[in-house]
Amino acid sequence: MIEISVKAGAAAKQRDDAVVLPLLQGRKLTDAGRALQDVTEAIKPYLRKFDHLGEFGQIGTLYDVPGTFTQRVVFIGAGDEKKLSLQALRRLAAKTARKLQKSGARDVSMYLTELPVRGSTLDERVQAVAEGIWLGLYTFDKYQTQKEKPKRSLRSVTLMVASRRDLAVAEQAVARAKAVSIGTCFARDLANEPGNVCTPEFLGEQAASLQHDKLKVTVMDKAAIEKAGFTALLAVNQGSAREPRFIVLEYQGGERDEAPVALVGKGLTFDAGGISIKPPAQMDEMKFDMCGAAAVLGIFRAVTELGLPVNLLGVIASTENLLGAAAYKPGDIVTTYKGLTIEVLNTDAEGRIILADALAYAAEQKPAEIIDFATLTGACVIALGSQASGLLGTGEKVIRGLQKSAEKTQDRVWRLPMFEEYQEQIKSKIADIKNIGGREAGTITAACFLSRFVDEIPWAHLDIAGTAWNMKGTDLSVPGATGAGVRLLLDYLADRTGQGH
Ligand code: BES
Numbered sequence: 001m002i003e004i005s006v007k008a009g010a011a012a013k014q015r016d017d018a019v020v021l022p023l024l025q026g027r028k029l030t031d032a033g034r035a036l037q038d039v040t041e042a043i044k045p046y047l048r049k050f051d052h053l054g055e056f057g058q059i060g061t062l063y064d065v066p067g068t069f070t071q072r073v074v075f076i077g078a079g080d081e082k083k084l085s086l087q088a089l090r091r092l093a094a095k096t097a098r099k100l101q102k103s104g105a106r107d108v109s110m111y112l113t114e115l116p117v118r119g120s121t122l123d124e125r126v127q128a129v130a131e132g133i134w135l136g137l138y139t140f141d142k143y144q145t146q147k148e149k150p151k152r153s154l155r156s157v158t159l160m161v162a163s164r165r166d167l168a169v170a171e172q173a174v175a176r177a178k179a180v181s182i183g184t185c186f187a188r189d190l191a192n193e194p195g196n197v198c199t200p201e202f203l204g205e206q207a208a209s210l211q212h213d214k215l216k217v218t219v220m221d222k223a224a225i226e227k228a229g230f231t232a233l234l235a236v237n238q239g240s241a242r243e244p245r246f247i248v249l250e251y252q253g254g255e256r257d258e259a260p261v262a263l264v265g266k267g268l269t270f271d272a273g274g275i276s277i278k279p280p281a282q283m284d285e286m287k288f289d290m291c292g293a294a295a296v297l298g299i300f301r302a303v304t305e306l307g308l309p310v311n312l313l314g315v316i317a318s319t320e321n322l323l324g325a326a327a328y329k330p331g332d333i334v335t336t337y338k339g340l341t342i343e344v345l346n347t348d349a350e351g352r353i354i355l356a357d358a359l360a361y362a363a364e365q366k367p368a369e370i371i372d373f374a375t376l377t378g379a380c381v382i383a384l385g386s387q388a389s390g391l392l393g394t395g396e397k398v399i400r401g402l403q404k405s406a407e408k409t410q411d412r413v414w415r416l417p418m419f420e421e422y423q424e425q426i427k428s429k430i431a432d433i434k435n436i437g438g439r440e441a442g443t444i445t446a447a448c449f450l451s452r453f454v455d456e457i458p459w460a461h462l463d464i465a466g467t468a469w470n471m472k473g474t475d476l477s478v479p480g481a482t483g484a485g486v487r488l489l490l491d492y493l494a495d496r497t498g499q500g501h
């Protein structure tokens, strides 16, 4: 990760390889740009000449401007002033960073945080810009052995603020952004690894590598899982030659006696569908079926980085869903850790089966609330596409809190209902419940299934099937895993401890 720091000072005085100034539509400069215009003749005629300057993401470079100490003054179009938002800032920072990455500039200063985002505070703008830079520069190219690396790549960005009095809050905002970005990129790295590298065993090792004096990590192998009685996880694992893992993370950042927030993740390191095998098109993408687990690990990574004063319990169930000779089959009845029995009618609805044990274990620890992350249903991708994670559950307060944090971070969610009537769809004639609920309301009936395992604990379920990876890529993310859920939870947890802002 490149270095980001904060500083106050005029654009004309900066000695970096590049000084980046935002330009609003209508060729309108912000304060720092206007101040520079006042001390050098070069800017005005240049801006007048340029056609598209000011359009969102458009870039224009002026070299060797008299009266400055920098090699280049870079104007970055910020678009329509009325459309500015923290998310626009995040995206703009990402675009800018990517463009600078290719420019040959090593150290740059940026004046993006003075863009007038209505209703925002400086520390929110600094955090958004820093997140944009770090998330936008993320790549996963370790397997591209022939790819040419740029000779001179970006090394540091200085975020310029108006006054020295702003430095302290700006520094804290950068620290928050750094933790969020480290956590998000950790989640992305895990998820982008192919299924032959990122196995349940690998996930266990990665969890164990998160060392911190307030964190305890327990990784159960197959023998320990058998002993503990996570029989639903074992059923899904039957078709795989690799051992499953059950991972428990306990972070004690808060008061001793305070009940933790439980974070539960689906960790299917590859989901072929099992005997109810999936069609071949895009089956490769099912290496991302562990993105729920990756989100949980990313959140723990960020929380330990920040040392947030919360108590957290992390629970991850991990296996492959394959078709070995011993694979579980349609018609099988699986007894869960909790004792409830499941009639398996489709082996491809495996996420809810392993989550049954993970959620029941989490609920048994009596947490204050449970939040689970799962690439659970294709139906959620149909309903919401890649713009929002599905949000369901029984805990009104945790759901509202997540909705609020989603607004703020733009790690978006959209709530779906869980009316009692939907539970009818998963009634079984032969066992307690069945693992599919028919074509209608597939995301909701999957959540209904999960609801049977959380007891009375306030619970929120995030179906991240549409948001956890994006094969087209976005401004903030190269094609592949996005790290969905990490930004959301960091804000939620900070808010919960009263450290929100
Ligand atoms: N991991 C998939 C869900 C999924 C599908 C996520 C496509 C992202 C993109 C899950 O295990 C699954 O296969 N669900 C089935 C459930 C069905 C059989 C009831 C689905 O959604 O098709």
Ligand code: MN
Residues within 6 Å of the ligand: 271, 273, 321, 347, 348, 349, 350, 351
């Ligand atoms: Mn499946």
Ligand code: ZN
Residues within 6 Å of the ligand: 268, 271, 289, 348, 350, 351, 375, 376
């Ligand atoms: Zn799956």
